[in-house]
Amino acid sequence: MFDGIGRRVVSMWFPRLASDRVLRAHPVAGPFALVLRQGNADRLHCLNPAAERQGLARGMPLSDARAFCPDLLSRPADPARDAQFLHVLRRWATRYCPWVGLDGDAGLVLDITGAAHLFGGEGAMLADMRQNLARAGLSVRLGLGDTRGAAWALARYGEGPAAPGAGLAALGDLPIAALRLEPEVTVALQRLGLRTINALAATARAPIARRFGPDVLHRLDQALGAVPEAITPGAEPPHYGVRLTLPDPIGLQGDVMAGLARLLETLCAKLKAQEAGARALTLTLRRVDQGAQDVEVRLARPARDPARILPLFERGVAGIDAGFGIDRLRLEATQVEPLPVEQVSHVASDRGDRLDDLISRLGTRIGLENIQRFLPADSHIPERGFLIAPAAFSTPEGAWVSLRPRPLRLFPPEPIAGQGARPPHHFRWRRMALSVARGTGPERIAPEWWLEDDAWRSGLRDYWQVETTGGRRLWLFHTPQNPGWFVQGEFA
Amino acid sequence: MKPDVPSCYPLRKARVHEACGAGATGFAAIMAAHLSGPVLWLREGWRAETLNPVGLAAFLDPARVLVAQVRDQTEGLAVMEEALRDGAVPLVVIELGQPLDLTPGRRLQLAAKAGNSTGLCLIPEGMGSNAAETRWRCAPVFDADPGPGDSTLQSWEIIKNKSGTLGAWHVRWDWAARRLDVVPPAGE
CATH class of the missing domain: 3.30.1490.100 (DNA polymerase, Y-family, little finger domain)
Known part of the structure; x- marks a missing residue:
């Protein structure tokens, strides 16, 4: 009776993914290591073969490594970029089969069931993978087995393909650690004398389960194919x-x-x-x-x-x-x-929609950033009492509070002739001769020392609300620390 | 004689009006305060003088104001025409620096009519366009005896009106009630 094709899984492990990624862009001849800050020590995160030959190892403090190997070149590691790179590799690996998932932070798992013959058999497919990855400058270890667990074990601990249906025969001689167990469980099993998978499989199951919990046997069953294990293919981001x-x-x-x-x-x-x-x-x-x-x-x-x-x-x-x-x-x-789907209701007004449409349309003409709205800001400095934000990327929020009248128009301070702490009786501003009928003030505003602002270098400002006999209402200020008078705004 | 509110106030809808003088910005703010909904304010981006929303808050909620920074007056007029024709904003205010020709002025009128929204051009003195529906000269007036609160006395003079008479009024904006009061000119 024909019962379909047996499942075949390839596990790819990139033992030096992080350093290979960096070295692809900037090749280095000698020993090289990536350094990751863990706690408050810089430790080696990933090394190239030359550095490993010098006796360096992963997790070694950088200062020790430098003592062993003075010509070590190091660079900071970037785990986020490595993860991104692994996603790129996952996408590339879909050339072999559609069912590719991530496996840990430096591995891929491919379900090549029924796809191997397209590359001329399993051997040819593995050779093709090796060749392509070697050309890309990545060191890889491949494992091929009937289950995900078997492929994982073969990739990490016994490089090479297992024949279909080999089961325990292929895995038996591998160490216990090949079963994807916690390190402390592995050590405990080794202390019991169970050093290989063969030894574990031959032991009575009940005492193992009682002592170590169901996890050990579950992993063993997964590796041997007694318990199924799914491969989750990474989702393709939608392409618009x-x-x-x-x-x-x-x-x-x-x-x-x-x-x-x-x-x-x-x-x-x-x-x-x-x-x-x-x-x-x-x-x-x-x-x-x-x-x-x-x-x-x-x-x-x-x-x-x-x-x-x-x-x-x-x-x-x-x-x-x-x-x-x-x-x-x-x-x-x-x-x-x-943009979630929304209930269409007769109550909702379409004014907001129409306004957004208008902003979009005007944005195609003058640029979407040039249509702005005001947002309140928490500052006594008149120029910083508000923020200007693009209307398309902000929502109106916050309350506008002004304890004292503020001018309707603001401009960069324009100097006028004047002396003393009280507003001058007559002054010229914008070629107009103005005489002051009433001045209200002063209102002292101190610069925000925590912010660097050239306009406020002159120090404190005493603001005066000045009404001229002609009717114009101006906002003047005096800088007592650096005597001078300026006009900064006009009231309605 | 008890002065009454100008008959041509608030501004006639679906038309483009003009305001000049030192109090033109305040006039625009008061017009915006009388309407509900957003206000589009067009200004040339290179000008250093800005509208101060904190001061504007005395008239209307600054969240209602959208400011469009345009490159030059031609672009500003094009944007204004499009916004008026769309009708999503009931009031479009533009700050003009150069006199307006009859053609663009007329185009704005037609756009305002199509979109049923009001336009207001803030112009320098003496640079009015023939196409404007009304033209107002607004100037702040020195108030020798201000009442309680910080009210502002203004003189509004209508110097062009296509469908009505001319006139002049002294008005005062009531900060607390956000209302316009017409006051008899001093000395009468």
Whole structure:
């Protein structure tokens, strides 16, 4: 009776992933190590073979390592980049089979069941993997077995493939540590004299389970295939790009917009399936003569409604030089934000939507950052009493508090002639002769010493609200530490 | 005679108006305070003079104000036309530095009519456009005897009106009630 193909799993282990990644970019001839700060000591995190030959080891303090090997080159480790690199490798490994998962922080696990023959058999596939990774400058150890546990053990402790159905015969001579056990459990088992997997498999199960818990036997069963173990393939991040290739080149604006409408429909359906909304979109128009032009659109808030996004492109598409014609359109959502599905209600007003649409449309003309709103800031300094933030990337918040009247317009301080601590009776400002009818003040504002601000170098300011006989109400200040009078604002 | 609120106040909707003089910014702030909804304020980005939201808070909630920094006046007018035609903001204010031709002025009027929103141009004195619906000269007036609170006395003079008469009033903004009071000119 035929019972299908036996499962075959490859485990890839990159023993020097971190240092290989760095050395790929900057090759070093001699001993090299990456250093990670653990606690308050710098310890070796990953070494190249030359450094290992010098007797250095992982986890060794950097100062010791330098004493052993004075010509050691070291660089700080970057675990985040290493993890990113492993994800890149995972994506690359899908060339062998679709079912690739991460295994620890330096390994991959591939379920190659039914895929090996595409590469000419298992041996040829492993050789191909080795060759490609060696060319990429990565040292790798491969294990091939019937189960994930067996492949893991073979990759780390006994390099090489196990024949289908080999089971204990392939793993038996490997040490206990090959079973993915906790280090202390491994040590305890070794103290009992159980040094190999064979020895463990031959022991009575009940006392082992009683002493070490079910984990040890579970791992053993997983390695031998008695208990199934799943491989979780890493999820592909959704790709928000669509394209349209045309048999004949087009050039009219209406045609491009019609093509774009089709692309938008597909893209928005994709966005909706992921409950996401586009924040920035790029339309690339490829011309017949291989030239390409981009139209970029940024939105005031995430959207996935084709009818709202399409008009935003009109201005950009109108400015495109079609040349001899456009034969390929590509639309990509370059910036995507989550946008959950919402209940449509008759109560909600559409004013916010309309305003955001208007901001998006004006943003295509003058730039989305140039449409701003004011946010309150906690400072007595008049220029810092508010923040200016792009309206598309901020929400109105906070309360506006002013204990004293503040001018409606502010400008950089403009010096006027004046002496003494009280406002001058007559002064000239912006070529106007003004005479003071009433001055209210002073209101002393001290500079914020914790912030460096050139405008406040002159020290304290005594602010006066001055009403001129002509009617204009100005905001003057006097700097007592550095005598001088300035106009900084005008009241309504 | 008890002075009454100007008949052409608040500004007629779906039209573009002009204001000049030293009190024009205050005039725009008071107009914005009378409307609900967002206000779009267009200014040229290179100008150092800015609107102070802390001072604006005496008139309206600064969260309602959106400021668009434009490169030059042409771009500002284009943005204003688009915003007026859209109608999502009930008031669009622009600060102009150069006189407005009849064509752009008329275009703004048509856009305001299409979007049913009001436009207000803050212009330098004497640079009015023929297309404007009304033109106001606003100047702060020295108040020899200010009442309690920090009220501001202004003189509003309407110097052009396409559909009404001219006139002049003295007004005062009531900070606490956020209301405009018309006061008889001093000396009458």
